[in-house]
Amino acid sequence: MSPLKIFQSLLLISLMGTCFGEKILFLLPLASRSHVHVFEPLMKALGERGHEIVNLSPMESKNMPPTVRQLQLITVEDLTGKMPDPFEQRKLGTLRAMTNSSSIEHMHKACIKFYENPQLSEVLKNEKFDLIIIDIFLNYCVLGVIPHFNASSILVSTMAAPSYLSNIFGNRLQPSFVPCAFLKYTDQMSFLERLINTVLDSVFAIMWDRMFVERSEEMYRKYLPNGDQLPNIAEIQANSSMMFMNSHFTLNYPRPLLPDVIEVGGMHTRPAKKLPKDLDDFLSNSGKDGFILFSLGSVVKAKNMPEESRKIFLNVFSRLKQRVIWKWETETMPDLPPNVKLSKWLPQQDVLGHPNIRLFMTHGGLLSTQESVYHGVPVLGIPVFGDQDLNVMQAERGGYAKMVEIIDITEEKLENTILELINNPTYAQKAQALSKLVKDLPQTPLDKAVYWTEYVLRHKGAPHLRSAARDLNFFQYYVLDVAAVLIVLLVLIIYLISCCCKTIYRRTCGNKATRNVHLKKE
Template sequence: MASSIIFQAVFLFSLLGTCFSARILFLLPLATRSHVHVFEPLMKALGERGHEITNLSPIISSNMPPTVKQIQLITVEDLIGSMPDPFEQRRRGTIRAMFNSSTIEHMNKACIKVLETPRFYEVLEKEKFDLIIVDIFINYCVLGVIPMFNAPSILVTTMSAPSSLSTAFGNRLPPSFVPSSLLKYTDEMTFLERMTNTLLDTAMGLMMVSLFLSKSEAMYKEYLPNGKNLPGIDEIQGNASMLFMNSHFTLNYPRPLLPDVIEVGGMHTKPPKKLPKDLDDFLSKSGKDGFIFFSLGSIVKAKNMPEEHRKIFLNVFSRLKQRVIWKWETETMPDLPPNVKLSKWLPQQDVLGHPNIRLFMTHGGLLSTQESVYHGVPVLGMPLFADQDLNVRQAERGGYAKMIEILDITEEKLESAILELLNDPAYAKKAKELSTLVKDLPQTPLDKAVYWTEYVLRHKGAPHLRSAARDLNFFQYYVLDVAAVLLGALALVIYLISCCCKSIYRRTCGKKATKHVHFKKE
């Protein structure tokens, strides 16, 4: 019996992909630091399983196995160095900021810089790959690379995929209960909210085509070898084998997903490691009052924060019993209170996993909210752009967070929100409950991503998972053509019945009226 079990285990282990080695291209040339952090664990895991990985990215990751070759085409500064001030973007509004002409032009220039880099073409000409994995969010301009290798592809999005992306897989998201990432709605919308969500969902799809996709397609057709003969973006996306979404049904609102659309949210989350001694001493000595962790992510720089905001945060922090560790681009500040420590860089998950942490003050990036739940830490969210409003609203609805508008922040509002989160045990309790839920899975998100990656390799793109909905247009998918025919038929039946009733009425009621007149006395 024991030998039989061992044999089955060995057979299953070999079946899951360790018996073959594939050459995999991670195409992330325009990925920001947070985007790369999503994929690093998957690259490392696949590399450790013997696959040969080539990673095109602005970030050179550390602690990668020798099977992972990293190639930096442009730097992070090339990508986001002149991006608009996040506070100014907030004032403009999320939609205006995302589709701002200067932002689009900046991204187009970064795309062209990648497409003009000789090292990029060395990879294309000399390498052969069995699978292409693409961060689809801002890398559309290199999507033409996929058909050049005649290999299956997996598209990955660092957020929950909008309908404009998942539609390529036949997975249209109903706007009746799946809110746009640019709105603050929940999955329980009023009629007006559903109407707004539907209109925005449609408008976003049209804007993506007109402002991003058409320009990106023109760029790769101009720069890539034999580019004029490459298929369009719609066809390339429609031929992709699978879509990985950095979402989790516990944190994001549940939605219907086809078998080739996989949730792998949280695959970057991990248990905490020991902190550097100086940082550990500061946090461990916070005692029973604990400490607060304040970080606005990697894009928001100290220089961007208005001076009045900086003073508001410092004045409130100085009145707290808790210590505060603040991610800031300098390690000195003339008016720094003794309970506040600055750091240019912090191992975020190791800090969130420290036993003395009481609160995480964050911009509400998806990775940060996932990490806060994984480690069971309440959140004070101050969103700035993109999907951050939605993330914080979902966290608020989940019962482990509060949101404040950073543009309208005052000492009173900030202190009130912090004290509520610290003094009401319901927030910490809910964060711990959700932490248990996100870990209660048949396999970790990383194991899930590795399994399905190798599944696509083993089954030559896994075409059997594809839904016929990929080939349906909007009217066919929602059977609007059928509805139109049925409504037309119903209208015809109603018309014929109406005509018949009028005819009967004339023959019966008309005769009675005539008969009545005929016998009427003078």
């Protein structure tokens, strides 16, 4: 950061004085790079507004104002270094990959390493916070930090929150039109899909509870001061002030939301900036045919893809008129065609905003999907794990994307899909139309997130936003207890009416029959 920017930030802090002097902890120790990228814009914006920020994250974020103090108690390599090969996990299926015991054990070990770092003890002992913002997805083991500091909290879901997360706020999602995050369903499901969606949604919530909650409670009670007196995870979550969801109704299907569940998807999106010269020369000189961007994100290592798949991509790229910029983890590659350029790191949004881009080949991560829509670029989705299948399915339904399966990809299938997306103008038109929609908002997603963060601070946790639905169990929420009573009453009424009818019948028809018998005898 330049001295001028530092001076401006310090001046801003001094002018704001007591208006924005709150202290905020960003708690995301078990967050991947992409998860950290969700938080960075909010962290920077709040820091620039004079809030004192402490960031507990596995990676250092760049270009932060001096009000942001960053502590790396574990590293990204501690989280991802020993994770199973995602290409092999893909063969197991989404559900089995998500519940893989070795992956879960790896996350628990990373959390122990976080707790055993001496710097954490200093933070716990010497710091006080007005608000804690936490990446809720895999950070259950550190939830005990919230009651330790007796602070308000905002939970952040780095995707459209699954039902087991939104239920915490009384925001129960109907499985009839809200697809489970790990299924390829749309919001218009057949009867069989609704059945599978309902069952799997419930089963996954139970599995998630068994995989993370019980052991996470044991962990923070063991490592935090007075841990045995800390509330359980259900209580901690139930006392949260708000949830931010990294989603947008145009991309993730509309769903009913309570006032303390806020969509802030696309906080990180922005107009393109100038590219480095070597990259700009390669892309700007691509001519009327333009270029293709190919990236599988930060977690999936492209260099680890099966050799057969790598050759399929290379052979297809060599036959294209377009140039290809490929995010690859090494500097060189054997038999690289002249129209393909490798890069270890890419300023993805700046590349997506280049006027010569024709197609974005992506793993379908939510941030990448949001960026492609923001810049109006058609997508070829190659999902690998997690919510990527759903993201690509939603993009395909939106009319600006098509999907290919990485584990059974062929040259013919890949080439035909690329040519269809490039040569059919409908996909680009749909992407550009959707880009206008996501930008047509009264405030940017980042401004929205900043406003509601400060709203929670101003109103001491904003308890007035909480719905009474938080306190209702499943049977009460869906008035199943009332329905049961009404059914019993209805059955009772029907029974009583039936008894009355039988009695009346006996007294009237029975007497007539008796009289008729007597008359016949006479």
